[in-house]
Amino acid sequence: MPAHADGGVGRRIAYYRSVVRPKMTQQQLADAACISLGTIRKIERGERGVTDATLEAIADALGVDPSRLRTDRGATPxxxxxxxxxxxxxxxxxxxxxxxxxxxxxxxxxxxxxxxxxxxxxxxxxxxxxxxxxxxxxxxxxxxxxxxxxxxxxxxxxxxxxxxxxxxxxxxxxxxxxxxxxxxxxxxPEAGDPALTASVAYVRTETFFAARAHTAGLRALEQALDAAPAPTATPAIAARGALHMRAAVIAGRAHDNSAAAHHLDEARTLADQVPERIYCGTAFGPDSVRTHEVSVAVSLGDDHIGRALDLATEWKPPKDLPAERRSGFYIELARAQLWTGLADDAFESLKVARHIAPQHTREHPWVREDAATLRRLKRADSETLTNFAEWCAAT
Incomplete structure (x- = not known):
C-alpha cells in the first residue's frame, strides 16, 4: 500500500484533530484509530509516512473523508x-x-x-x-x-x-x-494595430511570471515600450500606460525598487490623461493604477508592505472597475495584511475577493497559500475559515 511521506498529511491531521474537532488530544485520536500514540506523534510531525489503511483509520476517527488528509489532494476539478x-x-x-x-x-x-x-x-x-x-x-x-x-x-x-x-x-x-x-x-502583425500589439506584450508577461523569470520579463516589457506608439491619442496613451503598470509589477517581483517606482510613476502620469476604461481588452486609468500600487508594494515586500495597507485605508476599488481587477486588489491586500499580523483582516479581504469574483479567487494560488496559513494560525474553532479553505482546496 502506498505511504504518504511528507509533512502535509501530518499537518492536516493535526489541524482536523485540534481545530475541526477541538479538544481531541493525540491520545484520544490514537485510541479511536487503534494506533499507538507514538505513531500519531511522528505522523503529525512529518517524521514518518502513513499507509492508506492507517490514513483511513485516522480519517474515520476524525470523522472526515480520507481525501481531505492526503498529500496529493488538489483542487477539485x-x-x-x-x-x-x-x-x-x-x-x-x-x-x-x-x-x-x-x-x-x-x-x-x-x-x-x-x-x-x-x-x-x-x-x-x-x-x-x-x-x-x-x-x-x-x-x-x-x-x-x-x-x-x-x-x-x-x-x-x-x-x-x-x-x-x-x-x-x-x-x-x-x-x-x-x-x-x-x-x-x-x-x-496581420492586424496592423500598434495598440493591440502592445496588449499582446502585456499578456506575454504571464509566461515570465509563470517561469519566475522576472528580470527577463521586465526587459521584454521595456522593449515593448520602446516599440509602442507615441502617446498622442487616447488608445496609445492607454496602451503605453498599461505596459508601464505591468512593468512596475514585474520589477517588484524582480526586487528592482528603482524600476518599479519609475514605471509606476509613468503609469500614473499617463492615467491622469485618460478616463478609466477598457482599452484593447485591458482596464487602464487612475483606478487601475491604484490597484497596481498595492500589487507593486506586495511584490517588493519588506518595508513596502505598509504602503499597501495605507492605500487600502485611503481608497477602495469602485464597483465599475472590472471584477477580475477588483478581486485581485483584495487578494493582494490580504497577503499584505497577513504578512503584518492582521490575520482577521486578511480573511475578510479574501472573503470580499470571493464575493466579487468567485472563480478568479478560488483558482488564485495566493488565496490557497494564504488560506492554508490562516488555518495554521487559528487555534479556535472557525467553521467559516474551514469552509473557505476547503472551498479553495487550501492544503
Whole structure:
C-alpha cells in the first residue's frame, strides 16, 4: 500500500484533530484509530509516512473523508478544468480549420466583444463553453477571408485567444496558456494595430511570471515600450500606460525598487490623461493604477508592505472597475495584511475577493497559500475559515 511521506498529511491531521474537532488530544485520536500514540506523534510531525489503511483509520476517527488528509489532494476539478481539452483541440488546427459555417463579420465582432466582457468580469465558465467553437469559426473565417477583411479578423482572433488564455493561465494550464500567447503573437502583425500589439506584450508577461523569470520579463516589457506608439491619442496613451503598470509589477517581483517606482510613476502620469476604461481588452486609468500600487508594494515586500495597507485605508476599488481587477486588489491586500499580523483582516479581504469574483479567487494560488496559513494560525474553532479553505482546496 502506498505511504504518504511528507509533512502535509501530518499537518492536516493535526489541524482536523485540534481545530475541526477541538479538544481531541493525540491520545484520544490514537485510541479511536487503534494506533499507538507514538505513531500519531511522528505522523503529525512529518517524521514518518502513513499507509492508506492507517490514513483511513485516522480519517474515520476524525470523522472526515480520507481525501481531505492526503498529500496529493488538489483542487477539485471544475467544469472549467474539464473543458480545457476542448480549447486545446480548437487551437490545434488554427492553420487548418475544418470546413463549416461562418457568420457575418459583424456577428463575429459581437461574439468576440462578449468574450472580452466575460474575461474582465471573471466569468470563466462562459468562456470555456463558447470559445472552442468561436476560435474554430474565427480561424475558418480568417483563412477564407478576402484581403480587405483579414486584418480585422486577425485582430478578432487575438482578442479571442486572449480570453481563452485568461482561463488557461488562471486555471493552471500553463502550457496551453503559453501556446495561446504564441498564437496571439502570430496573429497580431496581420492586424496592423500598434495598440493591440502592445496588449499582446502585456499578456506575454504571464509566461515570465509563470517561469519566475522576472528580470527577463521586465526587459521584454521595456522593449515593448520602446516599440509602442507615441502617446498622442487616447488608445496609445492607454496602451503605453498599461505596459508601464505591468512593468512596475514585474520589477517588484524582480526586487528592482528603482524600476518599479519609475514605471509606476509613468503609469500614473499617463492615467491622469485618460478616463478609466477598457482599452484593447485591458482596464487602464487612475483606478487601475491604484490597484497596481498595492500589487507593486506586495511584490517588493519588506518595508513596502505598509504602503499597501495605507492605500487600502485611503481608497477602495469602485464597483465599475472590472471584477477580475477588483478581486485581485483584495487578494493582494490580504497577503499584505497577513504578512503584518492582521490575520482577521486578511480573511475578510479574501472573503470580499470571493464575493466579487468567485472563480478568479478560488483558482488564485495566493488565496490557497494564504488560506492554508490562516488555518495554521487559528487555534479556535472557525467553521467559516474551514469552509473557505476547503472551498479553495487550501492544503
Amino acid at each position: 471544475t467544469p472549467v478544468h474539464d473543458a480545457l481539452p476542448a480549447l486545446s483541440a480548437a487551437i490545434a488546427t488554427y492553420d487548418l480549420p475544418e470546413d463549416g459555417p461562418v457568420r457575418p463579420l459583424h456577428d463575429l465582432r459581437t461574439a468576440v466583444a462578449e468574450a472580452v466582457r466575460w474575461r474582465v468580469a471573471a466569468q470563466y465558465t462562459r468562456i470555456v463553453r463558447k470559445l472552442p467553437d468561436l476560435l474554430t469559426e474565427l480561424a475558418r473565417a480568417y483563412h477564407a477571408a478576402p484581403a480587405e477583411d483579414r486584418a480585422e479578423l486577425a485582430g478578432l482572433l487575438v482578442k479571442a485567444y486572449r480570453s481563452a488564455d485568461a482561463v488557461a493561465y488562471k486555471f493552471g494550464a500553463r502550457d496551453l496558456s503559453a501556446r495561446l500567447v504564441d498564437l496571439m503573437r502570430w496573429a497580431v
